[in-house]
Amino acid sequence: MPLVDLPGGIESITLVDSAAKAKMALRALNKCAYIGFDTETKPTFQRGGHMHKVALLQLSTDDHHFLFRLTVPGIFEIVRPLLENPDIIKVGLSVHDDYNALRRRGEISPAGFLDLQDYARTFHIADISLQKIYAIIFGARISKGQRLTNWEAATLTEQQQIYAAIDAWACLKLYRYMRAGNFHPTESPYCQMTADEPQNTPANG
Numbered sequence: 001m002p003l004v005d006l007p008g009g010i011e012s013i014t015l016v017d018s019a020a021k022a023k024m025a026l027r028a029l030n031k032c033a034y035i036g037f038d039t040e041t042k043p044t045f046q047r048g049g050h051m052h053k054v055a056l057l058q059l060s061t062d063d064h065h066f067l068f069r070l071t072v073p074g075i076f077e078i079v080r081p082l083l084e085n086p087d088i089i090k091v092g093l094s095v096h097d098d099y100n101a102l103r104r105r106g107e108i109s110p111a112g113f114l115d116l117q118d119y120a121r122t123f124h125i126a127d128i129s130l131q132k133i134y135a136i137i138f139g140a141r142i143s144k145g146q147r148l149t150n151w152e153a154a155t156l157t158e159q160q161q162i163y164a165a166i167d168a169w170a171c172l173k174l175y176r177y178m179r180a181g182n183f184h185p186t187e188s189p190y191c192q193m194t195a196d197e198p199q200n201t202p203a204n205g
Contacts, residue, residue: 036172065165
């Protein structure tokens with residue numbers, strides 16, 4: 001399968017590494033009804049080793065991607081109201097794991113989240129990793145080559161930034177595509193259903 005490219009590339013990414021940039025990003029994101037969501041944490045390679053806090057929070061619109069460096073003091077507090085806003089839908093994968101990780105940064109009451117894994121199951125998709133869902137629906141492969149890199153590094157490489165942005169953007173893209181009724185499980189060899197089973201009906205709104 002071809003590799004997924006981020007539309008707009010590095011120019012479509014804003015690396016939010018100051019309180020001033022965080023406030024500017026929030027002004028743009030607060031205008032959105034739906035955004036893609038993901039987080040990155042520095043990996044721990046030793047069993048029972050130190051559990052790191054979330055280092056990066058990715059929030060994507062259809063065409064722009066904001067990467068919040070939560071290692072910078074003050075940024076988590078600035079973005080927290082958005083994560084607690086029930087009126088802005090944040091589409092992510094396995095979001096409860098992200099909640100627990102974010103709570104190591106401070107108190108938070110997440111609201112307005114939609115778990116793409118749960119949504120994909122309603123389309124009879126059994127393999128519910130982001131890579132598998134994207135491959136089933138769009139026939140392209142999301143690279144995971146940067147997943148175990150150092151997300152607390154003083155400087156994030158372009159490859160890290162693009163990887164992080166793709167994960168959040170892909171969640172939003174998949175949700176919009178399925179919700180619009182463009183994916184038909186009966187036509188896919190990867191979905192566990194028969195032709196006479198009811199298909200998911202996209203919600204209104």
